[in-house]
Amino acid sequence: MKAYDQMEQLKERARLGDINARKRLKRIYQMQQVRKKQKRQRILIISSLVVLIFIIYGTIQIFSSKNGDNNTPVNVTEDSSDTNAAEVTETSSEENSGNQIDLSNIEIPSWIDQQLLPVNEYSRPAIAIEKVNDIAIHYVGNPGTTAKQNRDYFSSLATTKDRSASSHFVIGLDGEIIQCIPLNEKSYATNHRNFDTISIEVCHPGEDGKFTEKTYLSLIKLTAWLCEELGLSKDNVIRHYDVTGKICPKYYVDNPDAWVKLKDDVEQYMIDNPNIQ
Numbered sequence: 001m002k003a004y005d006q007m008e009q010l011k012e013r014a015r016l017g018d019i020n021a022r023k024r025l026k027r028i029y030q031m032q033q034v035r036k037k038q039k040r041q042r043i044l045i046i047s048s049l050v051v052l053i054f055i056i057y058g059t060i061q062i063f064s065s066k067n068g069d070n071n072t073p074v075n076v077t078e079d080s081s082d083t084n085a086a087e088v089t090e091t092s093s094e095e096n097s098g099n100q101i102d103l104s105n106i107e108i109p110s111w112i113d114q115q116l117l118p119v120n121e122y123s124r125p126a127i128a129i130e131k132v133n134d135i136a137i138h139y140v141g142n143p144g145t146t147a148k149q150n151r152d153y154f155s156s157l158a159t160t161k162d163r164s165a166s167s168h169f170v171i172g173l174d175g176e177i178i179q180c181i182p183l184n185e186k187s188y189a190t191n192h193r194n195f196d197t198i199s200i201e202v203c204h205p206g207e208d209g210k211f212t213e214k215t216y217l218s219l220i221k222l223t224a225w226l227c228e229e230l231g232l233s234k235d236n237v238i239r240h241y242d243v244t245g246k247i248c249p250k251y252y253v254d255n256p257d258a259w260v261k262l263k264d265d266v267e268q269y270m271i272d273n274p275n276i277q
């Protein structure tokens, strides 16, 4: 209020012809103009800064969202396609350099009937096995079915998509051996041990799951051959039961002595046949 009164007095004095009052009044007006100009400049600078911050923030947002896309769905697809074909080759070459066995190079003997499954997500995912640590024995659990029927069932999962199941080998009631999956690829038989085991499904005539004589002999020969090729021993022959507690292969879970005998027979076969072909 005081400043206002002073201004009014000055104006009055200037109006009455006071030169000093006019000069002061002029200076005051000039100062007011300068202050207004400075205020406008400050507002301009502040709004420019706000706009700049928005632009920088927006750019960061765009870049980070682009990266996010790359990290999620695109890479998932790339990973799964890698595992299909590329990884199979990559890991085999790594195995060569690491003095490991090149699983893709093992020659399959003529007594094994190769009827490989079509590559599909339900029974032959074409995922590479880097190293085989054990051989897992199973029984098909479906008395009287043939090796071919079981092999064809695995193959049909590609279209029915009922469940994921398969095995590297199926041994039939007459001792015939069908190979469904290459040794350097994963099967879907032994749960969390699929990544480092070769699986053998064995047919059986009865509910008790006991193998026929011919089936048993083929199983011993195949397991012994695998042990020789993969640098394993009878201690690396396991049951599905040993992995998950599932009653599989039933007869050899119900009769532990028969299981011990089976492993001994594998060892004996290896001693008698040091170069199975």
Ligand SMILES: [Zn+2]
Pocket (backbone or CB within 6 Å): 137, 138, 139, 189, 240, 246, 248, 249
């Ligand atoms: Zn099993």
